[in-house]
Amino acid sequence: MVEEAPVLTARRGRRRTRGGGLRYPAWLALPALAWYGAFFLAPLAFICAYSFAELTGFAGVDFTWNLENYRYLWDPLYGEVFLRTLGLASFGTAATLAIGFPFAYWLARYARAKTLLLLLVVLPFWTSFLIRTYAWLIILDPGFPLFRALDADLLYSTQAIYIGVVYNYLPLMVLPLYAALERMDWSLVEAAGDLGDNAFRAFRRVTLPLALPGIVAGSLLVFIPLTGEYLIPVILGGNKTAYTGTLIAQQFSEAHDWPFGSAIAMVVIAGMTVVLVAFSRIAARGEVASG
């Protein structure tokens, strides 16, 4: 009896934590799994197979085990393209974070008409990405009042690409940041102040760790698509600069060299996987830190 009691309570305790709600039927995940299998894993397998294939004639492909495509990629020319793309993605992430964080902070903590402001953040998504990017051609035209006043001619320049990137990706950064900051218990910040932290220290030691999951989520949402960005360099950059997205498109549609295009895509995917793992490590550490 004496020995039995703790076992019983332990078992009961285990059962209680496990059966905290209704059981989730695993088959509900099937549609999503089937979708990912058919439209993500299968195409990925195709790309992988193509990346080892050999181009024959104009557009023919021989499926072999051929490393030439990867060897061909080992070339400073393509290294430059990758670095430029990395620069664009890093800039886009840093800039949207720098602009988006203060805004999301204000929105979550101080703003009055939150719903209305959030609506304004989401509003651009109601128009096609393509049309919004084309609209920037009008704004960036040197005849447009703003840039005429500044005497700046940014149309089809690298700066135009950077402006387009910040504009298009900002909402993707703001929304996860807002979601994280909205959940914040601001009394913790006040408590840190009461216990002697100045505003900066309280921000660094309380707000920032609690917002970290939002920062990571927003950064991934911006960084990853940017590594394959195609439209903005083509439309706002005058199609003059090579990024991995435009380089891959060129192999597929202009050079009809699918094997080489696939090899470039595989390298980008591998690089992104590394970034994803690194970010998820940071996020995990952040969650541990914030308890």
Added chain:
Amino acid sequence: MDEQHPLWERPFDRKGFVAGTAALIAAAGLGRVGDAFAAPAAPSGQLFYYNWADYVNPATYKAFTNKTGITVKKDFYVSNEALLAKLKGGARGYDLAVPTGYMVQILAQEKLLEPIRWAKLPNVTRNINSKFRHLPFDANERWSVAKDWGTTGFIYRTDKVKERPTTWREFVNLTKTKYSGKVTVLDGIPEVIGSMLVMLGYSYNSDSRSELDKAKKELLALKPHLLAITSTEYKQLLISGRAVMGLGWNGDGAAVAAKKPAAYVVPKEGGEFWVDSYVIPKGAKNPDAAHAWINYVYGPKQNSVETSYTYYGTPLKPALVKPHLTNAIFTNPAVFPPVRTLAKLEPNKVSPRGTALRSRIWTEFKNA
């Protein structure tokens, strides 16, 4: 509409169903599911026309639908290579497309075309200029019917470029100096690299590594002075005056000249001569509608409506279209270049090896 062809229809109907289903699956991957492949099976029905942008007079669509009851669904490509990539990738359901000669040959080799039924094209056999029959890229006329023809050269705004350039060398030198930042080139690998080769005195279709290297040097030196690399927006840039010169096609040159003072030049060194031809892509759902379209636009009057809009040369007998065209178009050397100009031009015949070398140069050009 016209007579039934049971022998022709039967096997293709079934094939069409399978191909259509495959296209739907392929289309899902390409993000273009929808009514695109939901055309009714009736021979009137719908024509799915895959074309270069701005290559049909909008009035012709309406007139064709009024005449035949066939509605036209449109999709566009920016280059022959993009068309090949799409069809090679498994996109099906297109009834009609207009590749350039060399691409007709490649598409036929890749078994991506359905044959042309000449019996259904009485207007073509009656009205075509015999020069446009049995063209070298399709000598047996099994796969294609000429749509129109033209040249690749450059366009400049005569009110802004007073130097009146007539050669590729002048085009390049002016771009690098006085008009830096105000010049565009096509987003077309063979056109741009071929023009530099011709300027250097080589063949448009050169496969030689050393010749291509020299062309590359010219391009890399040109690059910092370009406004944009575009095949679709340069017309607008020239009309607005943002660009004052552009490497491009004669029809676009004439179209710019119709709105602003501008001239189209076939450079003295030479350049490309091309013929775009109607083809019926594999897995077409309504080849009857495609034949009906080709036959319709081969009427002299209907064809002149097209020429007056696209400003590209017609393959019809000149005497037939003359009464329907304004004198300004009929005598415009940009639309109908004189024979001695044409003598210097070459069609695109770049080999697979040449294509691979050009692709690498193009990346360097874009990377510069």
